[in-house]
Amino acid sequence: MNKENKFNIDEWFKKESQSFFRTKGIYPFLPKEYFLYKKTKVSQHPDIFNKLWLFLTTLEFIPGYIIETGTSYGGLTWIISDMCDSLKWNTKIITIDPFKTERNNKEIDYMIENCKHRVEYWEKNAWDEEVIKKIKNLTNDKLTLFFLDGGDKPKDFNIYKNIAKKNDRLLVHDFAKNKEYFTKNIFEKNIWMWNDAVEEDLSLDYIIRDNMFNELESVCWGTYIKNE
Numbered sequence: 001m002n003k004e005n006k007f008n009i010d011e012w013f014k015k016e017s018q019s020f021f022r023t024k025g026i027y028p029f030l031p032k033e034y035f036l037y038k039k040t041k042v043s044q045h046p047d048i049f050n051k052l053w054l055f056l057t058t059l060e061f062i063p064g065y066i067i068e069t070g071t072s073y074g075g076l077t078w079i080i081s082d083m084c085d086s087l088k089w090n091t092k093i094i095t096i097d098p099f100k101t102e103r104n105n106k107e108i109d110y111m112i113e114n115c116k117h118r119v120e121y122w123e124k125n126a127w128d129e130e131v132i133k134k135i136k137n138l139t140n141d142k143l144t145l146f147f148l149d150g151g152d153k154p155k156d157f158n159i160y161k162n163i164a165k166k167n168d169r170l171l172v173h174d175f176a177k178n179k180e181y182f183t184k185n186i187f188e189k190n191i192w193m194w195n196d197a198v199e200e201d202l203s204l205d206y207i208i209r210d211n212m213f214n215e216l217e218s219v220c221w222g223t224y225i226k227n228e
């Protein structure tokens with residue numbers, strides 16, 4: 001494995017400790033970090049419903065695959081799966097997260113039980129070369145949406161953009177175009193408290209902003225198209 005892609009659990013937990021500030025009541029005004037969908041946690045701003053639906057229903061193609069890095073409890077996976085059901089799409093969803101623990105295993109199993117007609121859960125590190133190769137082979141001739149919400153969002157983006165094909169979409173979470181935008185329009189408006197990716201962190205050769213960029217940025221997703 002490439003040294004750069006090695007998973008660093010210490011770094012991951014350092015980042016996760018941000019939620020400590022809320023649970024200890026140090027910044028009790030902070031926006032909620034999740035909501036429940038079918039009793040399953042979704043770590044998103046609740047307006048994701050409208051924005052995601054708008055995004056999916058204005059795509060000019062039906063995706064063959066949807067790949068999600070960072071399953072967590074599986075709430076977003078379930079929402080996307082239900083939207084695909086409503087649209088009567090045959091799309092397959094693969095969701096990847098190496099940490100299925102006592103924290104989230106019941107929720108992940110519950111989601112899979114209900115979405116097994118289209119969702120596969122891979123208990124893997126999304127940066128593992130074997131995983132990347134497998135995703136590349138599977139999605140090779142199918143238009144694909146990548147929802148990048150794993151342990152390091154710019155890293156997810158900069159890896160998966162290399163296997164994305166022309167017209168595939170790459171969506172990266174906890175995103176704002178820059179820190180100033182995040183502070184003024186997101187954090188100070190009490191919309192979301194995490195900003196793990198700014199445009200400057202992303203490698204954007206052969207990548208352009210999607211038409212839905214502004215819509216999705218309002219719920220902290222950066223939305224891009226591979227154009228070559």
Ligand SMILES: C[S@@+](CC[C@H](N)C(=O)[O-])C[C@H]1O[C@@H](n2cnc3c(N)ncnc32)[C@H](O)[C@@H]1O
Binds near residue numbers: 069073
């Ligand atoms: C913010 S949560 C994802 C939230 C989820 N997508 C949702 O909307 O509810 C980030 C997840 O990334 C996972 N993660 C961390 N490192 C990862 C890696 N290398 N590959 C895949 N997932 C990873 C963590 O275990 C955690 O569950």
